[in-house]
Amino acid sequence: MTMACLRSCALLSTCVIGLTLSACASDSPSDGETEADTGDDQAEAEAEGDGDGDPGDGDGDESALRPNWHEDIAPLVYTNCVGCHAEGGIAPFALETYEQASVWGALASDAVNEGVMPPWGAIETEECQPEHDWTNDLRLAEADRQLLADWVAAGTPEGDPADAVALPSPPELALQDPSASFQNPSPFVVGGTEDSFICYSIDPQLATDVWVTGVQMIPDNEQVVHHVLIYADPDANSAEVAGPDGSYPCFGTAGVNNASLIGTWVPGSVPTEMPEDVGVPMRAGSRVILAYHYHPTGAGDEVDQSSVALRWVEDKPAYEATIDLLGNFVSAPGLEPGPNDPDDTPLFMIPPDVADHTETMSVTIPDGVPPIDIVTLGTHMHYIGVDMKVWIEREGEEICLIQTPRWDFNWQRTYNPDAELGAYPKVQGGDVVKLRCTYDNTLANPFLVQALDEQGLSEPTTVFMGEASLDEMCLLIFGLATPFPLP
Secondary structure (H helix, E strand, C coil): CCHHHHHHHHHHHHHHHHCCCCCCCCCCCCCCCCHHHHHHHHHHHHHCCCCCCCCCCCCCCHHHCCCCHHHHHHHHHHHHCCCCCCCCCCCCCCCCCHHHHHCCHHHHHHHHHCCCCCCCCCCCECCECCCCCECCCCCCCHHHHHHHHHHHHCCCCCCCHHHCCCCCCCCCCCCCCCCEEEECCCCEEECCCCCEEEEEEECCCCCCCEEEEEEEEECCCCCCEEEEEEEEECCCCHHHHCCCCCEEECCCCCCCCCCEEEEEECCCCCCEECCCCEEEEECCCCEEEEEEEECCCCCCCEEECCEEEEEEECCCCCEEEEEEEEECCCCCCCECCCCCCHHHCCCCEECCCCCCEEEEEEEECCCCCCCEEEEEEEEECCCCEEEEEEEEEECCEEEEEEEECCCCCCCCCCECECCCCCCCCEECCCCEEEEEEEECCCCCCHHHHHHHHHCCCCCCCCEEECCCCCCECCEEEEEEEECCCCC
16 A cells, blocks of 8 residues: 555545534424423334334334434535535545445544544644634534434434435635646656655746735645645746756755745645735746655656646735745754754654654744734644644743644645734744654554555664655744735
8 A cells, every 4th residue: 555545545534524524404403392302203213113223224214313414414514525525526435425425424423533533633732722723623513523423323314305405515625716827837757766856937927016815736646746835936047947848956945046935735735825915925027936846656657747726916915924934953053952862962863663752943033023923834744743833932931833743644734823914823033933843753653654665665764854755854834924024
């Protein structure tokens, strides 16, 4: 099984469980009916069947059972799941009908109750209680989890099609109202066992300054696209180094001067969108650089020709944003002493057969920097990462921004605090921004096992900082917004 297959297995159950993201129907008693009456009616209906709760095998009048598919569960599926799980969709199976969805009920309920699904990494812990909520939080309310559990306990009844409620339109997964879309000028072949790093230079033909409000990468071949960094190239320097096919070799960055990050893509990403009245500046004449990290499957050549969609406005918004990458220090002063450092000298090195190795990094914000809104946060590691925590130390106080204690390489994304402009969490002069990354470099880590297998290896090795998939990272994606230009 390849890492891509592992990702497909995760997709297999994600949107199934996502069907309970929000309760669109209620299993409460109808007006004039007591809970006791409802319970008696349901028990009576079940008694008329064979008692095993299985639908369609003589369990009596299913239309009396609640919750059921047509009145309760189908609206949840269509609101939260069918965007992925439709015929011809990106998920490996559809959930558009009762017959399709009912077979996954028990699995979905178990995973939801265990907190494994839906794939949402930003979780409150004993050591991290952010003061902010998150926009578009996918986690389930207790009522949603109970609704699914009740449906399973009742035998996943279908109900009466005559009682079916109107179904909502499935959610859109694509960036809405893009200004333009661009495909890599040429295909790229990924083969062998070594990772590849390549940039494509694209001319969006900007005649005027714009502010980017949304970015979405559309990977052509997710089996080999490890990550993508999207840059604005204000001086069009990339045009000078790109070959006839629009590409040039690069390693981890845009490979040219003055390029600024406007978006990222990693497995599990959703479109990057700025809050209302916020945009990332991109001046007239700029080119767009797509910086790819490709990871081979080890099973032969693969071809990729991905695309990017951008949305921008021409009127200057109230706040300008910048997206920064913070961390990835290999030594002091940014890297703090760790538990397995040789000779007590800070060194980013993860020894084999250690299940809870930590690396801690810190950055001090220069004095005099005014408070700046933090509008997006993302954590990034590779296959042996298991937990990442980000916090600010300010005048003796610890302010936790985000923790992803169930880190999963296949389900990365950025998280936007739910706030109004001016009321976001802040970073300011004198703050110390700290990152702590935890790694499991043992064969008990299934992601490591798969990564080793793809490289023809069977035992963990010492891991260092680097771009390759069997290297590691400890990186914060940090989106900031201000009413004044940032340097």
